[in-house]
Amino acid sequence: MACDAARVAMCHRDGEVVSVGRRTRTIPPHIRRALEERDRGCRHPGCASRFTEAHHVKHWADGGETSLANTVLLCRRHHRLVHEGKTRMALDRDGKAAFFTRTGQVIGSAPPLPEQSRKLPQPPAPPPDRLSNGAPRFADSAVPLSLELEALEAVA
DSSP, X not given: OXXXXXXXXXXXXXXXXXXXTTSOOSOOHHHHHHHHHHHXXXXXXXXXXXXXXXXXXXXXXXXXXXXGGGEEEEEHHHHHHHHTTSEEEEEOTTOOEEEEETTSOBOOOOOOOOOOOSSOOOOOOOOTTBOTTSOBOXXXXXXXXXXXXXXXXXXX
């Protein structure tokens, strides 16, 4: 009966699942909620996007587990840059995200993680030309990717 069975290690903390081991690559809803509470948007330096995707820091195919400690939120643009190898990222011992150019130059520092609190104040409604976090609203295609990468290399 157990020929097709699989064992999945699940780690719990305070009644919440914080890791689902190696069996699944997709981020379960409870880990996604914890990521959103921890990261509050894209972790790439200077990015203020709240429309994000979960990214495995150590890729799942390379043995990385689907856990809160091994995932960060990135917007679609920066997620694509990391997967295409145009930027690299790593986490330090404290869990802070560090981003690098292809040549190994540090791309600023990631925004600090917000203080953890259970009850968050409700922000006022943003003006129509601004996002909810105060950043200006712009179309993703307004700045060509090649121009953005050249600027990052020039600053580095």
